[in-house]
Amino acid sequence: MVKITYIQPDGTSRTCVNFEGMTLMHLAVGNLVDGIDAQCGGMMQCGTCHCYIAPEWLDRVGVAPPDERAMLEAIEGVELRPGSRLSCQVQLGEELDGLVVEIPANQPGV
Numbered sequence: 001m002v003k004i005t006y007i008q009p010d011g012t013s014r015t016c017v018n019f020e021g022m023t024l025m026h027l028a029v030g031n032l033v034d035g036i037d038a039q040c041g042g043m044m045q046c047g048t049c050h051c052y053i054a055p056e057w058l059d060r061v062g063v064a065p066p067d068e069r070a071m072l073e074a075i076e077g078v079e080l081r082p083g084s085r086l087s088c089q090v091q092l093g094e095e096l097d098g099l100v101v102e103i104p105a106n107q108p109g110v
């Protein structure tokens with residue numbers, strides 16, 4: 001069992017329990033976490049699942065690979081940070097138990 005905490009821009013947080021095989025995006029959508037819209041369903045085409053990995057977790061989660069980073073940079077209105085990731089590209093495993101993720105104030109086009 002893996003617990004993931006999503007922090008909203010207003011500071012409120014929600015901790016969700018991961019089931020095997022889910023991504024960070026699927027866990028958020030399945031638990032109706034605000035701010036993860038995931039309009040393309042995880043196909044890395046929309047950017048509406050953008051999130052910020054907490055700095056202390058970045059080593060374990062990893063920074064966005066070049067293609068993901070390029071997509072994030074190409075989307076207008078996205079505030080990029082070192083921990084910017086598309087949550088649909090982050091596979092959850094036991095090593096990420098306790099992960100903390102911030103939700104951006106706005107998602108592109110939403």
Ligand code: FES
Pocket residue numbers: 025037038039040041042043044045046047048049050086087088089
């Ligand atoms: S759900 Fe569309 S890019 Fe992640």
